[in-house]
Amino acid sequence: MPNPVLLNNLEHRDLRVITRRGADLGDQVMSAVTFPSEFRDVQACYPIVFRKTVDGLGFEPIALFGFQEGENLFLQGQRWDAPYVPMMIERQPFLIGVSGEELMVNVDLDHPRVSRTEGQEVFKPHGGTTEFLEQANSLLFTIHQGMQSLQGFLSALLEHELLESFVLDVELNDGSQNRLVGFYTINEDRLQGLSGEAIVKLHQANYLQAIYLVLASLSNFRALIDRKNATLHV
Template identity: 80%
Template sequence: MPNPVLLNNIDHKDLRVITRRGAAYGDQLMAVPTFPAEFRDVQACYPIVFRKTTDGLGFEPLVLFGFQDGENLFLQGERWDAPYVPMMLERQPFLIGLAGNELMINVDLDHPRVSRSEGEEVFKPHGGTTDYLDRANSLLLAIHEGMQGMPGFLQALLDNELLESFTLDVELNDGSQNRMIGFYTINEDRLQALGGDAIVKLHQAGYLHAIYMVIASLSNFRMLIDRKNARLA
């Protein structure tokens, strides 16, 4: 279970963060959440799909790393085999906290990246923040700001009936048949059929670009299948 606490330079003066990659550090994940402002970077490497939230009342966009729980086809030992690491993974072990209306940095003390003996220093010996923590703070701020635009984007997709469920059937080189279900993508036929006013509204809100980034990302399924075959070989 996560153990988030407010980060401070007294209790955590000697805290360090292990930055190398690996399953031992929480990287063995099938997917992580993303947001429209990140879609351009994400779509260059990974498929972007949607799934229903755990309460079943809404949707969230995800970056896919594999086809089943606990599978990350971009993790090669302690190396991440892609030029871009999604922000929701890169931020670990830090989280955004709130103190009144002020954004604060929380740290998950039980995260496997947290150490007292190795990794990047979080605070300088006299209490100032290190460049590493400054970068983490910028990353958390970008995530927070990106998430602020999520409700409007998702509502626009639902209002225009642009989300549709899909099933991905994959036959691997070993002859096994695999089916991935439970995810949603953009209904391209519905998108093409939208009237001019609806398209203009999506464009003016900045949503049309994000929609096309999702569509473009689907070409990465071919590469993901190739990675799966290589892993099985």
């Protein structure tokens, strides 16, 4: 379980963050939540699909790294084999805290990236913030802004009934049949059938481009299947 606490330069003056990649550092995950302002970078590498939120009341877009829980086909030992790592992965072990209207930086003290002996220093010896922490602050702020805009995008998709569930059946090189279920994507027929007025509204809200980036990202399923096949011994 995460153990987030408010980051401060007294209790955490010797805190370090391990930045290499690895399964032992929390990178062996199937997916990461993303948001429209990140879609352009994400769709260059990963399929973007939607899943229901934990409470079952809404949806969230995710970048897919594998076909089953605990599978990251982009993780190659201590290397992430893609030119772009989604922000929700990159931010770890930091989280956004909110106090009133003020944004705070929290750190998950139980995250495997947190160390006292190796990795990037978070604070300078006399208490000032390091460049590493400044970059983390900037990343968290970008994520916060992206998540703030996400609800409007999802509401627009639901308003126009643009989300549909899909099933992906895959036969791998070893002959095994695999099925990816439980995810949603954009209904292209319904999108094409929208009125001109609806299209204009989506465009003016900067949602139309995000929708097409999601659709473009689906071509990455072929590369993801190739990565899966490369792990098999046939």
